[in-house]
Amino acid sequence: MKQRSSTVVFKPSPPRKVRTIAAVLAAVVSLGVAGCGSPAADDSVTLRFNWWGSDARHAQTQQVIERFEEAHPNIKVQPEFSNFSDYFNKLSTSAASRDLPDVMQMTDPHLYTYIDNGQLVDLGKHSDVLPTGDFSEASLAGTQIDGGLYGIPTGDSGFGMAVNPALFEKAGVPLPDDNTWTWDEFKDTAAAISKALPDVAGTSITMDEQTMNLWIRQHGEDYWKNGGSEIGFTAETAASWWEFVRSLRDSGGTQPVEAELESASLALEQSPLALGKKAMTLISVNQLGNLEKAAGQEFKLFRLPGEQQFKAEGGWTKPGIYYSVAANSEHPKEAAMLIDFLTHAPEAGEIVKFDRGVPSSSKMLEAITPSLTPVEGRVAEYVTRINELGTPAYAIPHPKAGGVLIDTVKRLSQEVVFDRMTPRQAADQLLADVKAAM
Structure with missing residues (x-):
């Protein structure tokens, strides 16, 4: 309309027949241009993509976005990212206002909460542009609910103890045998390092639900059973975990509680572990490469303590x-x-590479294997080592109570380490809160 009005200014109007022919020709030309050039403006799409991670992950992901946009010039990706500690709180706020980003990183059990609330797309309906034939059944099983597929795994990972061998050597403390070390050996080793190196923490005060889950599984229980429909652990086992956490706090092998809480919110590159101020701590093993790059040295990946200590x-x-x-x-x-x-x-x-785990897609893994660095090779070896042990699969959590459990363990852990609750009080409260959420 604007073009037509601009052509008649200062000129007499042509006869109606001429105007009609001109309009038809203009429409034909317009359609021809749209069909043989760049996508029309109306075909342009903007996607919001949200993730959490380290500074290195942010940089890598934005490079991938640039490559995607080059391959799909009609699609613009708007990045949104944060630290893990803030991520799901922000996502929950967006969900409440039905303003979730188009694409988002997920982890269980949060994933199941969003599935249960009907807030995720069944990706199986888009198999024409998102085939999954090169993913193992096991890697997809956790997101297949009632015949739908609600998440695509980025890669297989696990938790390991990142150990700084240089600090062990400097402290004169021998490296433990990670096949046999117990939780008490872990605690005593950390204390010995802190005693020898007063400006170094031996390890972290473990207050997250992942480490607690390890302890519970070692005692022959699990957070969940029967497909997430029932709680799988006892108050006694949960209380025994918090008893250990409190003894670790008192061992002299960690930072003060306040400093531990502050460190937990830092990006990996700014963490005491990367800065040479902590000798060992639990990490997601796919972060080993970024850790070594930030620290400028090699770390060892150990199995977690207690694997030969209890029932399993x-x-x-x-x-x-x-x-x-x-x-x-x-x-x-x-x-x-x-x-x-x-x-x-x-x-x-x-x-x-392995920033989000050893690729679950066999095609992706095959494509990048020739270019793996030594540290990436060590990560792959560690994941293979744990897989070959044949430990029980990670239990699927309850869709509504899973997220509550994560948040509650973190909150109650702080109550315990600040001596505002006893371990048994915290355990009873945890079970009560989880049951209420179910």
Whole structure:
């Protein structure tokens, strides 16, 4: 309309027949241009993509986004990212206002909460642009609910103890045997390092639900049983974990509680472990490469303590991160295309490598294997080592209570280490809160 009015200014109007022919010709030309050039403006799509992670992950992911946008010039990706400690609180706020990002990183049990609330897209409906034939059944099993597929795994990972051998040597403390060391040996080793090196913490005060789960699994229980429909652990076992946490706090092998809480919110690159101020701590093993890059030295990956101490081995590997699409997305197909690129494109794999785990896609892993660095090879070896032990699979959590359990363990751990609750009081409260959420 604007073009037509500009052509008649200062000129007499042509006869109606001429105007009609001109309008038809203009429409034909317009359609021809749209069909043989760049996508029309109306075809452009903007996707919001949200993730958590370290500074290195942010940089890598934005490089992948640039490659995706080059391959799909009509799609613009708007990045949104934060530290893990803030991520799910922000996501929950967005969910409440039905403003979730189109594509988002997920982890269980949060994933199941969003599935249960109907807030995620069934990605199986977009298999034409997001095939999953090269993913193992085990890697997809955790996100297949009632016939739908609600998340695509980025890679298999697990938890290991990152150990700084240089600090052990400087402290004159021998490296433990990670096949046999107990939790008490772990605690005593940390205390010995802190005693020899007063400006170094031997380890962290473990207040997260993952380490507690390891302890519970080692005692022959689990957070969940019967497909997440029942609680699988006792108050006695939970209380015994918090008893250990409190004894670790009192051992002299950690930072003061306040400093531990502050450190927990830092990016990996700024953590005491990376800065040479902590000798060992639990990490997601896919972060080993970024840790060594930040620290400028090599670390060892140890199995976690207590694996031969109690009734069972509790360590596990599983997909640690999933990509999901929000049900409120106006562009679910394009969002699925982005996930396909993130999990399948060799150029994406070359950039990200193992940052989100050893790739779950066999095609992706095969494509990047020739270019793996020594540290990435060590991560792959560790994951293989844990897989070969055949420990019980990670239990699927209750869809509503899973997230409550995570938040409650963190909150109650602080109550215990600040002596505002006894371990048994915290254990009873944990069970009560989880049951209420169910």
